[in-house]
Amino acid sequence: MKTLRILLIGFFVSLAFARPGFTETSLQQRGAMLYAQHCASCHGDTGKGGTGVPLSNTSFQQQVSDRFLFNTIKYGRPGRVMPAFSQLDKQDIQAIVKHVRTFSSARPPKLSMAKITGDISNGKELFHKHCASCHGTDGKGGKGTGVTFSRPRDLPIIAPALNNIGFLKSASDQMIKDTLMQGRDNTPMVSFLKQGLSEKDINDLVAYVRNFERYQQNYDHEKYKNEPLMIESESPYDLQTTIDNIKRAAVGKNFRLIRVQNLNAGLVEESKENTSQVIIYFCNFQMLNEALAIDPRVGMFLPCRITVVEQAGVVKVMAINPKRLSYLFNNDELNRLCGGMHDTYLEIIEEANL
Amino acid sequence: MRLYRYLFIALLLSLAPFAAAEQLLMARVNMTFPEAMLKLQETIKQQGYTISRVQRVDIGLTKSGYKTDKYRVVFFGKAEETEQLTKKFPVLLPYFPLKIAIFAEGNDTLITAYDPLLMFGESEPLLARAAQKWRSDLEVIFSTMREAE
Numbered sequence: 318m319k320t321l322r323i324l325l326i327g328f329f330v331s332l333a334f335a336r337p338g339f340t341e342t343s344l345q346q347r348g349a350m351l352y353a354q355h356c357a358s359c360h361g362d363t364g365k366g367g368t369g370v371p372l373s374n375t376s377f378q379q380q381v382s383d384r385f386l387f388n389t390i391k392y393g394r395p396g397r398v399m400p401a402f403s404q405l406d407k408q409d410i411q412a413i414v415k416h417v418r419t420f421s422s423a424r425p426p427k428l429s430m431a432k433i434t435g436d437i438s439n440g441k442e443l444f445h446k447h448c449a450s451c452h453g454t455d456g457k458g459g460k461g462t463g464v465t466f467s468r469p470r471d472l473p474i475i476a477p478a479l480n481n482i483g484f485l486k487s488a489s490d491q492m493i494k495d496t497l498m499q500g501r502d503n504t505p506m507v508s509f510l511k512q513g514l515s516e517k518d519i520n521d522l523v524a525y526v527r528n529f530e531r532y533q534q535n536y537d538h539e540k541y542k543n544e545p546l547m548i549e550s551e552s553p554y555d556l557q558t559t560i561d562n563i564k565r566a567a568v569g570k571n572f573r574l575i576r577v578q579n580l581n582a583g584l585v586e587e588s589k590e591n592t593s594q595v596i597i598y599f600c601n602f603q604m605l606n607e608a609l610a611i612d613p614r615v616g617m618f619l620p621c622r623i624t625v626v627e628q629a630g631v632v633k634v635m636a637i638n639p640k641r642l643s644y645l646f647n648n649d650e651l652n653r654l655c656g657g658m659h660d661t662y663l664e665i666i667e668e669a670n671l
Numbered sequence: 672m673r674l675y676r677y678l679f680i681a682l683l684l685s686l687a688p689f690a691a692a693e694q695l696l697m698a699r700v701n702m703t704f705p706e707a708m709l710k711l712q713e714t715i716k717q718q719g720y721t722i723s724r725v726q727r728v729d730i731g732l733t734k735s736g737y738k739t740d741k742y743r744v745v746f747f748g749k750a751e752e753t754e755q756l757t758k759k760f761p762v763l764l765p766y767f768p769l770k771i772a773i774f775a776e777g778n779d780t781l782i783t784a785y786d787p788l789l790m791f792g793e794s795e796p797l798l799a800r801a802a803q804k805w806r807s808d809l810e811v812i813f814s815t816m817r818e819a820e
Contacts, residue, residue, distance in 0.1 A: 350750065353817060358697035358781060367776055369790050400693050546790060580757065580767060583723025584750040594757065602735035605754055609739065614695060614783045617772035624765045628758070635765045645694040645785055650751050
């Protein structure tokens with residue numbers, strides 16, 4: 318009864334929001350609510366950054382148009398953690414853009430949409446000299462997810478990917494130029510005018526960055542979309558021997574055993590645990606550290622784990638499929654690591670089955 | 672305050688069918704890590720789950736000489752459901768119990784989980800229904816945490 322009432326109220330409230338032409342204040346509230354729900358976890362409650370880059374930065378707000386913010390939300394940054402919010406409608410995205418603008422009193426720019434022409438080959442040379450150290454060769458961006466201070470980082474803010482289709486669809490030539498001319502205060506991105514480049518050099522760089530559009534490959538992160546959810550294999554041994562074999566194989570691959578437990582341990586009294594579903598946890602701390610630096614959220618699938626079960630006389634060995642899970646993170650950097658982890662799981666299982 | 676929270680949750684739930692593109696559930700909690708840790712466990716229990724274990728990821732890292740902030744994985748489930756569904760649907764075996772990762776970020780705490788509906792939602796009706804329930808429970812947990820102060 319109570320839940321019904323709550324649901325009903327919720328329904329009416331959401332109807333009120335869904336009406337076209339709602340008032341300015343409700344638009345603001347909606348923007349704030351959507352931001353809290355979809356963005357704050359990464360960019361911070363007030364846009365100061367976290368897992369994502371800071372949105373409250375004054376120079377950033379002065380350099381990017383509402384169109385840039387709108388398209389960035391809509392298309393995301395494929396393979397670079399920032400999700401595409403294609404499920405949100407136009408009004409919702411506009412509400413979020415409005416909310417993002419409250420993080421700073423800076424005025425949004427009036428940007429020209431005109432194409433900036435320049436010498437691409439000179440731009441390329443300059444890029445390798447001045448930009449690639451942070452933005453990566455070919456502009457694929459710095460490693461990691463943003464600005465998280467809670468873990469050691471090479472840079473306080475990770476340089477965004479410039480060859481990313483989400484970026485290129487959002488940024489106008491003028492915006493890229495302004496960023497290079499002015500830099501972004503309080504970030505590693507400095508003014509290259511002040512660094513001694515000429516305006517012509519900067520135009521050449523803009524032309525080179527725009528030219529990335531021509532080299533859009535299939536994104537890495539889509540590649541694992543259709544992978545099976547788990548790795549699975551039948552063991553020729555009995556349950557206990559299989560468990561011992563897995564333990565030995567994992568240690569042989571430089572893992573440290575963490576714990577062996579029944580799957581439902583902690584859910585039922587010890588005497589009622591199901592002893593034919595057993596989990597073996599193991600870890601390599603160097604790998605764990607590397608994974609958390611690429612994306613702190615992957616800890617959810619760690620420590621490493623192999624599950625051994627006996628059902629109807631058959632012993633099976635199972636593991637999550639790291640490749641399939643990598644897809645969840647929209648992070649190309651992680652794909653490489655998860656590809657390796659997938660192979661390691663296979664090797665351990667194969668060796669245990671020998 | 673309480674009513675407000677219910678309203679908020681109800682609102683999120685009514686919007687839920689449209690918010691499907693994010694692959695991971697996440698929330699920023701405006702609490703220090705120890706507070707958030709307590710609140711999370713309490714909230715999970717309120718949804719009718721048993722906490723089976725809290726894995727301390729940070730301890731091993733620190734011991735091995737790596738720098739890290741506080742990091743835990745909280746495992747939870749329901750005894751009977753786990754027993755029955757893992758027998759019927761082996762795909763759950765490597766994934767169960769359910770879990771939420773929780774880690775500090777400055778004075779805030781972040782929580783994150785995979786969306787069971789995206790993982791198991793396109794299977795047999797029984798499993799799909801269970802996945803739908805886990806997802807909506809997780810949504811309540813995440814929005815409660817988001818609102819907590």
